[in-house]
């Protein structure tokens with residue numbers, strides 16, 4: 001039986017940072033990962049460029065995680081975005097800010113470099129990295145955890161579950177951690193896909209796949225009440241709405257909610273009023289040309305006109321009140337029935353997970369089982385796109401690592 005002060009299950013950012021911090025504090029640490037290599041999700045992050053964190057003051061930062069954000073206060077204090085930047089800089093891979101987006105990436109824009117750096121750091125601290133090893137079962141007997149794999153049994157007094165969520169199962173995150181946490185007595189908030197495309201009934205942009213809008217207003221409605229409104233980029237695909245603005249909003253989709261996108265940055269009323277004024281000034285103007293002032297892609301205008309059953313060569317003076325209002329609605333405030341959010345295969349993160357009230361936010365230790373630490377996406381916390389999820393995972397890992405004590409064996 002192999003014995004350690006700390007065993008971390010899961011080699012994502014939260015597990016890696018737990019291991020690094022605990023090893024720096026003198027603990028004998030093993031990091032167990034079921035994939036052939038650690039950091040698989042880091043490799044796909046930011047399309048292989050790895051968006052590690054974001055700009056922003058701490059209050060704004062916490063808001064990006066919604067109502068559960070306050071749980072992260074201490075973690076982000078102990079390991080803030082500036083500290084994360086400093087960590088990578090000191091270890092030879094400075095982060096750079098991509099202006100306008102607020103996102104920080106490694107200067108090489110390579111996730112491979114991030115994983116290589118983290119692996120080197122773990123090795124320098126003598127953390128035993130055991131890859132290709134799947135945890136089958138965990139038991140706690142007296143003060144010790146026993147961890148069973150097909151080949152081996154491990155023993156430790158501190159155990160960190162850092163197995164991530166259920167999204168993107170192809171990279172190893174298949175929800176194993178929920179089963180482990182549940183078997184140890186923890187409550188699991190039902191996991192749901194988040195940061196995922198939104199599908200609507202009667203989607204009519206199939207032919208416009210690839211067209212994107214830089215910063216449009218996206219609103220979610222339920223029973224005529226606004227759930228949330230967030231600005232951001234929207235990408236039209238063959239079957240759904242995607243892009244960072246949509247993914248961020250997808251975290252808040254409820255049953256029977258509706259999606260509204262304002263493509264022109266003007267209200268329904270203002271668009272209507274302006275078009276009436278222009279008709280009075282120059283009724284011979286072709287409507288399609290009039291719409292060019294909103295910098296809409298030509299193919300998009302065509303589809304919108306066709307949807308409203310308006311001829312492409314129609315003059316402003318020929319536009320009926322009914323058609324004008326329909327057009328205005330389609331461009332500013334068309335509410336579309338949401339049929340689903342992309343499934344776990346498509347989702348970047350998981351909403352739900354281990355209930356936060358059972359975990360101490362000052363230490364990341366379970367309130368139910370002493371010596372058990374829960375970090376990262378396994379918990380019921382998720383953030384917007386932009387580096388918030390990796391930052392949260394790293395911060396929770398550091399906080400857990402700092403909170404553990406080397407216990408007598």
Ligand SMILES: Cc1cc2nc3c(=O)[nH]c(=O)nc-3n(C[C@H](O)[C@H](O)[C@H](O)COP(=O)(O)OP(=O)(O)OC[C@H]3O[C@@H](n4cnc5c(N)ncnc54)[C@H](O)[C@@H]3O)c2cc1C
Pocket residue numbers: 009010011012013014015032033034035038039040041042044045046047050051052053133134135136162163164165167168171172173174176177347348349375376377378386387388389390391393
């Ligand atoms: C396509 C994609 C792009 C993303 N891009 C970004 C981005 O640019 N910026 C950002 O901030 N966030 C991004 N995210 C989200 C971010 O990657 C995750 O939120 C973050 O990695 C979570 O860290 P974690 O350590 O909690 O879990 P994970 O990174 O998911 O790691 C968990 C690890 O545990 C292992 N594991 C699971 N079960 C077991 C078991 N039974 N035994 C042993 N090991 C196990 C898994 O194989 C995995 O390696 C992206 C996600 C996806 C899917």
